[in-house]
Amino acid sequence: MSEDFTTEKTRAAAWFRELRDQIVAAFEGLEDSHANGPMADGAPGRFDVSETRRASDDGSDAGGGLMSVMRGGRVFEKVGVNVSEVYGTLGEAAQKAMAARGVPGMDSDPRFWASGISLVAHMQNPHCPAVHMNTRMFWTPSAWWFGGGSDLNPCIEYAEDTAHFHATQKAHLDPHGPDLYPRLKEWADEYFYIPHRNRARGVGGIFMDDRNTGDWGADFALTQDIGRAFLPAFAPLIEKRRVQPWDEADKDTQLIHRGLYAEYNLVYDRGTKFGLATGHDANAVLMSLPPLAKWI
Template sequence: MKDRSAPETASPLPDAATLAHRQERARDWFRDLRDRICAAFEAIETDLDPDRPHADLAPGRFARKPWNRADEAPEGGGPNPDLGGGGEMSILRGGRVFEKVGVNISTVHGHFSPQFAKEIPGAARSDGRFWAAGISLVAHMRSPRVPAVHMNTRMIVTGRSWFGGGADLNPMVEVPTDTADFHAAFKTACDRHDPGYYPRFKEWCDEYFFIKHRGEARGVGGIFYDYLDSGDWEDDFAFTRDVGEAFLDIYPALVRRRMQEPWTDAEREWQLEKRGRYAEFNLVYDRGTRFGLMTGGNPEAVLMSLPPEAKWP
């Protein structure tokens, strides 16, 4: 397995005004992407055929819930400089097509604990100070014929700055054309910036989303990248936006392709077992789960990736 740790060299941080402008642009982009994804998913909820299972339910709609990291401070403890910023959860539960989907955004800042700072590139250089913004999405579907999915992108600043993220598809039963189209969408996004990105980020995804204790992949892959600091911040940001656009283009199309198909009780049972594997990965291996919990993130937002129902054989 290749070394996936952060490179030793990094671009110097810009002046404070430039950095603040970059942070504002990234934060605003993640919010705009959230809004457009939620709109696309709500349109899918509306468009389910009336003779399909669960079509008698009202079309699902997102409920938004803001959260503030300062609220996580001990009661009566006063302001905590290590807990700044917050986010907003957008959760759709019990829909016709989406059994549970969360599209969360956050912008947080503060100080890492001394121990955790040792694990984060540039944190020692910044005395543990950090800033992070991003979007995180997980969709668990009613139909076992419609693949579950995960996507996130983020910008992080310590004593250095970088982007990370990606998306991976998690079908209950793989449909090769769906897998090929999902990968093609992200390859196009990658190739727009660097022809070496797709093979590198696909391999990274395959390595990362692997359930080691079961010896099996979590899904059919996609791309995963981290520590992206090419020396051209504008291009790195443009690439991260293209990853989001690729997701918004391909995943709703795949849902619409499969959401009208009938399914069997046996397929539903297998879906619930596969969700158990998904939960195992996120609780045991996922770095995003660890980062959120170690930086005072809202537990409800951090753990929204867990499925609403799962089984273990």
Template sequence: MTDPFAPRKTRAAEWFRTLRDRIVTAFEGLEARATAEGAAPIRFELRPTRRTGPDGEDQGGGLMSVLRGGRVFEKVGVNVSAVHGTLSPEASRAMAERGVPGIAGDPRFWASGISLVAHMRNPHAPAVHMNTRMFWTPGAWWFGGGTDLNPCIEYPEDTAAFHDTLRLACDAHDPAYYPRFRDWADRYFYIPHRHRARGVGGIFYDDLNTGDWEADFAFTRAVGEAFLPAFLPLAERRFATPATEADRETQLIHRGLYAEYNLVYDRGTKFGLATGHDAEAVLMSLPPLAMWR
């Protein structure tokens, strides 16, 4: 049977891969500029990922890209994937409970997206997360994603610049998007057992289906395209700031909070592990080092 949605799936998956390529190139360029003359800059390591069904059948996959031990990035991962399969009853129920339309009846799904987490070498440079994705079932489709800044030592001007770039990207599509999705990020990226946010926010949205696929895809592209202008100037500005041992300890403790959030609350981590995706790719978001008092 021909899938009438196949061309849109292909377009979305290809765009996520293109965005991955642009970000990797930009990050490797920043590492090259930060590397001493004559030294070889560190580059991303690449590994294909696969999703395997319960009977061993191929259910798609993607590409895991990780750079470790850089002058700017202590660890950064940029993953893309396009996978398909069958939702578990638990996953279907969770989606229905949050009001996703069209979930009941047919548990087949297709999902594609990009996921990025950067843990910086210098404590004065902010960690960051970004993802955008498309999800499809026979009864529904939607987009989701966002980006949020996670400094362990906050510079208010950096926070303001990050949010200003996101606001402009949102306003070009709907002036109501930025305040709505900023508030959603504040609620979503919150650590209840610590009674605090994990960072200084950004934007987050999920289950976006206005009925106009082209408009929703265009907005999702705008969110992804805003990431480098929002984040790269901050990384370039802070990677060489003098730092103390106390700054490093502050950074490692903050990373502990980040790890707690991703392992306990993050919806994407839970979904990836529950649906059999490559565990190394799912857990790419964890920092290389962290500390708890």
């Protein structure tokens, strides 16, 4: 293992980009194959791809990424699949936040490197669940860790869809230890909770952060399997639900639920706070927000 983790950083960043490419291709394939049901007569959606750059205080290279957003598709109303690789020196506020989480050495050496993939999908059909997924690696000279997970956010819940989503994740996590899935599921239930609404954001999933067992290879393999679980957990639900008819009452239910999603991401989400605090492209950070939402 390299002292400055150059090899490990390269492997992780390449994997996040590979996963991004797989998901973008799969989502455009869902657009192409939507031949029946609501909105099937429209043109299939495509991702608009743009480069993002992280702003640094001194104007030096601080990394960036790719922002891929599809708007107004036949299946996806708005979906973003972003990858990034950023580095440099953490500002004072970010240093304090990291120190509060127990990251050592922030006062003496605030250098950092981070890479990951972040995905949020908001669907046209209210019967299709919204979804979130991310995985990431973070490095400082004194620490490294992985984080991420995925969670399902239906506005109209189907018990069999929830069961499929969780069962697929469990199948991918079980090879890493039978106790892992229950712990990451419980963590997701705690993390994706909206205290001021006294309710969960959705129907849960899996979540982890600060994952460092001392075995980088094992932790990276787990992170990869969290990413690999996403498409088989989510895509079959969309293939099934995208053909269902819906009415204005269903759409109203969806827009109100999206308000909950927006509240959580703007008030509580750790990734949103970190991205804005470290100078990453604001449009990429706020990609998770729905195109339309409603409050009552």
